[in-house]
Amino acid sequence: xxxxxxxxxxxxxxxxxxxxxxxxxxxxxxxxxxxxxxxxxxxxxxxxxxxxxxxxxxxxxxxxxxxxxxxxxxxxxxxxxxxxxxxxxxxxxxxxxxxxxxxxxxxxxxxxxxxxxxxxxxxxxxxxxxxxxxxxxxxxxxxxxxxxxxxxxxxxxxxxxxxx
Numbered sequence: 001x002x003x004x005x006x007x008x009x010x011x012x013x014x015x016x017x018x019x020x021x022x023x024x025x026x027x028x029x030x031x032x033x034x035x036x037x038x039x040x041x042x043x044x045x046x047x048x049x050x051x052x053x054x055x056x057x058x059x060x061x062x063x064x065x066x067x068x069x070x071x072x073x074x075x076x077x078x079x080x081x082x083x084x085x086x087x088x089x090x091x092x093x094x095x096x097x098x099x100x101x102x103x104x105x106x107x108x109x110x111x112x113x114x115x116x117x118x119x120x121x122x123x124x125x126x127x128x129x130x131x132x133x134x135x136x137x138x139x140x141x142x143x144x145x146x147x148x149x150x151x152x153x154x155x156x157x158x159x160x161x162x163x164x
Contacts, residue, residue, distance in 0.1 A: 019154040024095040027154075030147040031093040035086040037140050041066070041079040044136075054135055065134035070125040078122065082140060085115060089147070098154075109155050112148040119144050 045066060054062030065071070071078050091097075092108040099105065119141045126133045 018158055019098050020157060023150060023154040024093075024098050026150050027093040027098075027147060028090070028095060030143055030150065031086065031090040034140055034143040034147065035083070035090050037136060037143070038079065038082040038086045041136055041140070042077070042083040045071070045077045045079040059132055060135060061132040062134040062136055064132040065126055065130055065137060068125075068130045068132075070122070070129060081118075085111075085118075089115070093147075105155065105158075109151050112144070112151050115144045116148045 054060065056063050066079070073081065089108070089111060092104065092111065097104050097108075122137065123141060126137065
């Protein structure tokens with residue numbers, strides 16, 4: 001029997017070069033950026049959004065978005081949901097967890113997929129219900145979609161195991 005066949009899944013993935021070298025740092029940087037913006041939005045939510053560095057006139061109006069009826073789900077602030085989401089995603093994007101187990105890799109992908117669905121709902125609410133957009137929220141939305149793309153591309157590049 002070959003030693004590659006007896007190796008742990010993490011060692012086997014490393015041997016074939018998965019994930020690509022750029023994926024670990026890119027995913028971690030994006031996750032930390034999302035965490036930072038989510039932390040800022042959560043801080044602003046709980047302090048009354050008095051320092052949101054955003055216009056309050058016209059279509060770009062962070063205050064209108066963050067104080068709207070869509071700023072909470074079942075009484076839980078969306079900003080707090082985003083912060084908790086990004087705490088989890090940041091942990092899942094730690095370099096040492098990539099390729100550690102198929103379950104962790106799938107959890108990362110599925111969690112980000114759910115995050116993208118949430119982003120779609122929030123963008124819909126901003127554009128068609130509130131009629132305003134928040135640039136801070138938009139930055140989290142973009143980060144989430146780009147991070148999902150990075151993880152999805154990495155998963156698409158995952159070697160298919162061959163059993164003989």
